[in-house]
Amino acid sequence: MPAVLVETLNGTAMTSAIFSSLSSAACLAGAALLAPFTPALAAGNADAGLALYQARCSACHSLDHNGAGPAHRGVFGRGAALAPGFAYSDALKSSHLIWDEASLERWLADPEKVAPGQRMGISVPDAKDRADLIAYLKKAGTTGK
DSSP states (O other), X not given: OOOOEEEOTTSOEXXXXXXXXXXXXXXXXXXXXXXXXXXXXXXXXXXXHHHHIIIIITTTOOSSSOSSSOOOTTOTTOBTTOSTTOOOOHHHHTSOOBOSHHHXXXXXXXXXXXXXXXXXXXXXXXHHHHHHHHHHHHHHHHSOO
């Protein structure tokens, strides 16, 4: 295959094979740099999540008892609107969500977008706070009472 010269921005000529390799490497490097900022890849801190849960969630929720909001222990893998003894909105009942990191991330970011007509009315705008809360809920679900 003959080499094809490609003119770069700084005026240097390279073969297409070298140019292609550099382009691939640049894309991979860019993806690696952005990975820490992708919510699905962000690892939360369960200890920080506990503090956030106590400050922001405990007025309506607890791990083991329903209040204004449902109990959260064991939320991972549970279908939305299935915690026993809580009167859920029709919107959440018909959402067909299964709670996992991705669905909780979306829910905490904007509950109304996920299930229009839901009754939570609170969001967690900061991605790190959401990751920390999710890490706490996941850890709390694996520990006993």
